[in-house]
Amino acid sequence: MNRIEIIRCMIVESNDEMNELWNFYEEAFRPLNEKTPIAQTWSKEFFVSWLKNESVVKFIVKKDGKIAGLGIVTTEIKLDWLLSPLYFKKHFPSKTVAHFPVIAIADHLRNTKIIIKLLRMMINEVPEDGLGVFFHSKMFSSIIPRLANIAGKNYIEGGEIDTKACCIYKWRKKIDLLAI
Structure with missing residues (x-):
């Protein structure tokens, strides 16, 4: 059959569909969450909200x-x-800022035009001269900026302006505070 559709909606009302979406979301990001200590997903409660x-x-x-x-x-x-709303208020006071917190596609559709169509539909939610913001794991999911550039070719411009890093240190022994 292979019928693919992208449905735009404002509210998901069905508990069954919310659970299906949560399961899809959690499963789609599981491999990434296993690779990086910086969570790539929200809690179920936050996601459902x-x-x-x-x-x-x-x-x-x-x-x-x-x-x-x-x-x-x-x-x-x-x-x-x-x-940070303060950042956008200071640096882009008259711009509409759109946040793209979730972009997920099933493995079997990743190399298809569906991901590009999905991104284009998302980009079209941003008014002309507006800003789009998204986060991604720079180490393990660097495809997102490339996909955004492909999907928005001739329509969007920009790039990375900040990074968030996770530092992990192993404590070898306690610090002798009297020696300081």
């Missing part, structure tokens, strides 16, 4: 009726604690 929030646009990819992808976009940047 975004599905219920009408200021958040959801794009659900379905293949033959089953969830095969998810994209989430919002211009309510205060919803994600990783974004």
Whole structure:
């Protein structure tokens, strides 16, 4: 059959669909979360709160009726604690800022045009002259900036402006505070 559709919605109301989306999301990011100490996903409660929030646009990819992808976009940047509203207010005071916190596609669709179509639909949620912001694991998921550039060719421009690093140290022994 191979029928693929991308459904744009504002609220996911069905508990069954929320659970299906959570399971897809959690499974899609599991390999990445096993590689990096910086979580690439939200808690289930936080994820579900975004599905219920009408200021958040959801794009659900379905293949033959089953969830095969998810994209989430919002211009309510205060919803994600990783974004600093003060930064955007100072540096881009008159710009609409759209946050792309979730871009996930099933493995069997990753090398297809569906991911590009999904990203283009997400990009179209940003008004002209607006800004789009997303995070990704620089070490393990560097494909996202390349996909954004492909999907938005001739329509978007920009790149990385900051990075977040995780430092892990092994404590060999206690520090002798009297020796300092």
